[in-house]
Amino acid sequence: MLGKTSIALVLFILIVAAASTAAIAESASVSFDPCTGTRLDAWPKAISKVKPPDLYPTKVRPAPSPFSDLTSRWGEMPRFGDLSRLNPMSWGFDCCLPMPAQGQFFVGPKLFFARVAGEARRGLVTNFGGPSIVDFQDGLGFRKSGNLVWSIDALYQFRPRWGIHYSFSPMSMDATATVQSGFTFGGQSFATGSLVHSRWDRYEHRAGIVFNVRRSPSSITNLYADWLHVEDRLVVGGGTTGTAPVAWNNDKNGAIVGLEFNKCLKNYRGNTLALDCKGGVAFLDDTMGYEAEAGLRYMIPIRTGRFGFVKGGYRYFTLKKEKDTEMFNSTMSGAFLQIGLLF
Numbered sequence: 001m002l003g004k005t006s007i008a009l010v011l012f013i014l015i016v017a018a019a020s021t022a023a024i025a026e027s028a029s030v031s032f033d034p035c036t037g038t039r040l041d042a043w044p045k046a047i048s049k050v051k052p053p054d055l056y057p058t059k060v061r062p063a064p065s066p067f068s069d070l071t072s073r074w075g076e077m078p079r080f081g082d083l084s085r086l087n088p089m090s091w092g093f094d095c096c097l098p099m100p101a102q103g104q105f106f107v108g109p110k111l112f113f114a115r116v117a118g119e120a121r122r123g124l125v126t127n128f129g130g131p132s133i134v135d136f137q138d139g140l141g142f143r144k145s146g147n148l149v150w151s152i153d154a155l156y157q158f159r160p161r162w163g164i165h166y167s168f169s170p171m172s173m174d175a176t177a178t179v180q181s182g183f184t185f186g187g188q189s190f191a192t193g194s195l196v197h198s199r200w201d202r203y204e205h206r207a208g209i210v211f212n213v214r215r216s217p218s219s220i221t222n223l224y225a226d227w228l229h230v231e232d233r234l235v236v237g238g239g240t241t242g243t244a245p246v247a248w249n250n251d252k253n254g255a256i257v258g259l260e261f262n263k264c265l266k267n268y269r270g271n272t273l274a275l276d277c278k279g280g281v282a283f284l285d286d287t288m289g290y291e292a293e294a295g296l297r298y299m300i301p302i303r304t305g306r307f308g309f310v311k312g313g314y315r316y317f318t319l320k321k322e323k324d325t326e327m328f329n330s331t332m333s334g335a336f337l338q339i340g341l342l343f
Contacts, residue, residue, distance in 0.1 A: 035096035035217065095218045095264035097274055098299055098307050100163065100342060106155035108340015112315060115145045116173070118200075118330040120234060122186045122248055132184040133327065140198040140236065141177020149332070153340075155210065163210040165224065171202040185236050186246035201233040202330075206256070219263040226256040228282060230319065232328055250328045252321050254287040256280045262297075272299040276311065282319060289319035295336070307342040 100106050118136040136142045151169035158164060175198050182192040190196055208226030215221075230252040237245040258280020266273040274297045282289035295313020302308055318331040 035098055095267050096272070097218050097220065097262060097264035098272055098301075098342060099215070099220055099262075100155065100157040101305065102157055102160050104157050104305070104343060106153075106157075106340070106342050108153055108309070108311070108338045110151045110153060110336055110338040112149040112151065112169075112332070112334060112336045114147045114149050114332045114334045116142065116147050116330070116332055117144060118142075119327070120185070120248075120250075120329070121327040122246075123184065123325060134183045134185055134236075136200070138180055139177075139183055140196065140200075141175035142173050142198065142200060143175065145334075147171075147173070151204075153338070161212040161215070163212075165206070165208050165210050165226065167204075167206045169204040171200075171204075173200045174198070186248060188237065188244065188246050190237070196237060198237075199233075199235045201231075203231040205229040208256070210260075213259075219261070222260040222262075224256075224258055224260060224278075224280070226280075228252070228254045228256050232330070234328075250321070250326070252285060252287050252319065252328075254282050254284040254289075256282045256291070258291070265296075270301050272307075273297075274299065276313070285321070286323055287319060287321045289317070291315070291317040293336075299342070302341075302343075305343075309338075309340055309342065311338040311340075312336065 116136070119133055120136070121133045123132075134140060137144050149169060149171050151167055153165070153167045155163050155165045177196060177198075179190050179192055179194050179196055183190055206226045206228050208224055211223045213221045213223050232250040232252070233247065234250070235245050235247045258278060260276075260278040262277075263275045264272055265275055275294075276297050277294045279292045280290065282291070293313060293315045295311050297309050297311040299307045299309040313336060314334070315336050316331075316333040318329075320329040321327070322329075
């Protein structure tokens, strides 16, 4: 795991990057098309001095604002009909969402500020007359919150409605703790009050197919099917404790199927604010789990068809694998921040 100084440095860099992105967004030219990133001043100027013949003179007034009825009546209470015009479900109706076209990439590193929990069991017979389950926090002393986990995500749109996705995420944790309640792991007993040094290494690989189920100018719904490979290596004992270490390599291979929904909320000076949500279920190889993620993405046009983005939100992921003699469960949840490119 990263030390406190390294974590503070990474957070400082991310804050500076996010502030710089916001500053660039504020100063961005209004001459960018929010959907394609094309400079609008590159198009031929429209003819604006042609006036149609005044055969049927009429008086035209601009359409009133949804808030006009709320502010034009002095001394009157707003009516329910006026308030109903502010329906949030209609937000983003005429908004344009930038999406990867055929042959484009969606790439970005991600930082996950995770709360980590887990438990494991290896072996059936213990000194206590039954299977022994060790908790990663209470038994091994791993830190539950304040864990910084990084990953890299990449999407390639190889067909108009088909894309391939890959992500990689490593994690490493060390802890030395006093055993609060005795347990047996891998045929070796650890008595109450003994000092135990533990290490947990985790490597996650995901690769799969993304299919555009529904696509409109303001939103997109994707169906994704990923192959999931997780390598967990847990070492209990050893170090300066004088106890022989017990090492366990637990690999998981499964599938994750889910839906992803992206919707444009607002176009502002050529930039785009969008809502991203996804949820999926993991299964196969005695493994069960699920994931959920929600966040906001802010996209800034760089040039035609290319955008930079910053994204933040909340993620939850749990994975459980249990057999007669083995069990390895892990859960990660917390906020995340991602910066990347669409090119």
